Amino acid sequence: MKKINKNFLKDSHFITELKLCNIRLIDNSKFPWIILVPKRKNTTDISELSSKDQILLMKEIVYASKIMKKTFKAFNLNVEKIGNIVSQLHIHIIARSQKDSSWPLSVWVVKKKIYFREGLSKTIKKLKKNFGV
């Protein structure tokens, strides 16, 4: 299992471990936002995963999507593999609301705002519960 990138450790919080991916909450109180980080070495693109892992990734995206939708009553989900800055493969799943700070634009057009301590622990708790941790 590849060591997790330092940026992830700094900007996100561990929620749970699935078969392929670790799930982490991104520390940005503007959007309920998780990342799925496949536990595979030297992988920057989905196409570099084995076929089996690609299917597993799709299953875990769908599983996590349903939990994000339910947990945050999301109007829409953004599911994104970017990786321009941190190249280690990771998939963003962001619960969007029509009232959030960048709707209907991308989350990338606004600056992040980290959680206050209480909001952070509440969000982590809620997510862990719904991921069955």
Place this chain on the structure above:
Amino acid sequence: MKKINKNFLKDSHFITELKLCNIRLIDNSKFPWIILVPKRKNTTDISELSSKDQILLMKEIVYASKIMKKTFKAFNLNVEKIGNIVSQLHIHIIARSQKDSSWPLSVWVVKKKIYFREGLSKTIKKLKKNFGV
């Protein structure tokens, strides 16, 4: 098969049809950019596809990713399901270069620039060739 959304028709050009998705080139000369549009009615989220279609979507994302990488010698690929404005399910695949106009930021932070006629037909031709059309 669902009629294709009007915005897609206006802002993109047909490249080819795969088993699940139509592939269209986005008319933005700043980035080599395609969308995959699953030929399924009333679908806005990946999780609404059948399990079979989810796997097919992953396969077509990987297939199209490899072609985008090769065709445009991409340094990195951004693969994104957004759908805040056009809700009909579609996946963006964008070939990124370290010299493009928003690197390393998201493509969503810069305004689009439509192709000149010649550049457009060249890009369509190149893509069709590599998709085996």
